[in-house]
Amino acid sequence: MVNKPAYVRWMLMQEARAMLVRLSQVKPFVLTESTVPAANASLAAQSAIDRYLMAGRHTLRLQVQAYLHWLHGLDDENTHPAEAQQRLSLLRLRFNATLSQLDIFADVLTQRSEYETGIRLAGLDVVAADALRLENYYVPPPVICYLDRGSGAAIRRARTRLPGGGENPVAVIRVPRERMIGSGIASSLIHEVGHQAAALLNLTNSLRQVLQQQEREVKDSIWRHWERWISEIVADFWSVARVGVTSTLGLIGVVSLPRAFVFRMNMNDSHPFPWIRVILSCAMGQALYPHPQWHRLAQLWKSFYPKADLDTAGYTLLNQLEAGIPEFIDLLIHHQPRSLHGQSLIEVMDSANRQPDRLNAYFEHWQRAPAAMYRTAPTLVFAVIGQARSNGRMSPEQESAILTKLLTHWAIRSTLRTHATCVMPELTPPIVKVSS
Known part of the structure; x- marks a missing residue:
């Protein structure tokens, strides 16, 4: 008759050892990706990703080995199958989390082997790094870009939590494939870079405090809307500051949707609704780069989506928001967060x-x-x-x-x-x- 505790230990040891075998088959990207050199992610990005994943694999390997050592130390009296299985289950979850993190970067880096696409993505990496550069205020993390479906871009910021735990070693920016290749891609790309820059400078939190104070002092609910949308507004500001009218034209290309979507006023959304977002972009452009083009562009947008047909409540809110834009933009561009050492946003940009x-x-x-x-x-x-x-x-x-x-x-x-x-x-x- 099989000794049950011994059989339990043997079975779980086999599973743990099999996990170690599979873990040893997870190789660094420098050994698995086949791209021409010009299509590679930057050396800093590749090194940061591989170091992070290697550290995760090493930690998991030690945990599995510690589990095996623990199993070896058990005898028939203190072998509790449920506890031993529970510990192995937790290790398996950590193993799957490690693979999930690997896949996040594999999906990005594998595109580098696509003919022509890989080299263009490497070029976008350079654009993103240039957009993120702000001498003397922070050390920018490596940035890598990849393409995906849809019309919007997104970022997984560096130094944020990855699935399963751990801090993301690089900024990963998804850009819409449909924008390749035109100047509009800079609008989407640099908007996402703006999110990373805002995090490095703690801009969103700093501005949110000022806006909340402003709302308390003037008792005007319009400031609550700016405070709700400030993270996306800061990212749009960064894009306008870096590429000027290119940003606003690119934004119009993204948010030119059926009328119902353009005027959908979801105040719980972190994004300003499209109509007011374009007007804000034009106002930021006028504040940074005064020129008649911004008024002309704003009027063009209004002709595409006239507000006259809105219901009374929507029409009133839209007019209140539009009337409050000049004061809000003035506060935004002259904001002096601690991270800028006494400088304002408009002063540190190359306007x-x-x-x-x-x-x-x-x-x-x-x-x-x-x-x-x-x-x-x-x-x-x-x-x-x-x-x-x-x-x-x-x-x-x-x-x-x-x-x-x-x-x-x-x-x-x-x-x-x-x-x-x-x-x-x-x-x-x-x-x-x-x-x-």
Whole structure:
């Protein structure tokens, strides 16, 4: 007759050992992904992901080994099948969580092997890193991008909790495949970058406190709406600040929906409803980059979705919100959170270099000297190209062709710089600062 406690221990040991075998088959991405070098995620991103996953595997392996050691120490009298099975079940849940985290990054990195798509994504990584850069205020995490269906973008921010526990080592940005390739992709991409920047600067919490105080002082419920939407408004602000009218045009492309959706006033949603969101974007553009184009764009949007047909309550709320925008935008751009060391938001953004007239001058120069465009910071390039599209000086066909070349160029340049720094640091030429 089989000794029951011994059989229990044997059976559970087999399961635990099988888990160790499967765990050993989970390899680092540097051993499993086959992409051309220019399509790779940045070295910092690859290293951060693999280090994180390797640490998780190592911890789980130690836990399984400790479980086996515990089983070996049991005798027939102190073997309790239910307890032993419970411990193994918890280990299996941790194992599945480890695999889930692996799959999050595998889904992103596997796209890098797609012909042409991988290199373009590597170029978007460079754009995202440039949009996130803010010297002297924080150390930006690595950023990686991938494509997915749908019209909206999303971000899994760095330093947030992953499924199963643990802190995400990189920012992962999902961008809509339907926006490849046009300047509008910068609007979606940099909006998501804005969420990461806001978290690094603690902007949302800082602004929320100011808005709550403002509501208490003036006793106006409109401030409650700005406070509810502030996380998305800050992200839109970051996008407008980085790429100007490119951001607003891209936003219009995303939220141009049937009328019922554009005016759907769900005040529990963290997103401003589309109609007011576009008007806010135009107002932010006017505050950062004064120019008649913002009024013209706002009027165009209003002609697409006239508010006259709204019911009395909706019409009244819309007018109250629109009337409160100037005061709110003034508070937003002059906000001075502790993280900016006494500077305001408008002061730390490169607004002087992105005024419409300046962007037009860049475009004129690049018409004569196209090579200069390839030496310019990616976000500034998107701002210039979007401005040219807005002015009717560049067709969609020209825009797509140029951006395809630029994304490839940025991917290759980033790869070559990384390889040169790693292989021959003493021969790496100094990086010349270019317009940003």
